[in-house]
Amino acid sequence: MTHRLYLCHGPSCSARGALATRQALDTALWEAGLLDTVELQSSGCQDHCDHGPNLLVYPGACRYAGVTPERAAAIVARHVRDGVPVEEWLATPAMRRGTR
């Protein structure tokens, strides 16, 4: 495996559309021919509930916030396939639950 992806399926991220994001990730990985080299897993809460759906990408780790289906496809293409994290969609420390 070259990458491991953990998409939050906690209650907030699920309410914010994690299932559609999961489907978009599956499709993007398949279209990019990466199903054999990338592991996609569901995770529990990642403590950034107000900004989900949240996606952790290893190695890194990089945490993405607000991962819509459109962003999911772009993250697969730009970060996972091309190796360039999408800086503008990375979570910030202030997004962590309990830091406000």
Ligand code: FES
């Ligand atoms: S439910 Fe996804 S970060 Fe808490």
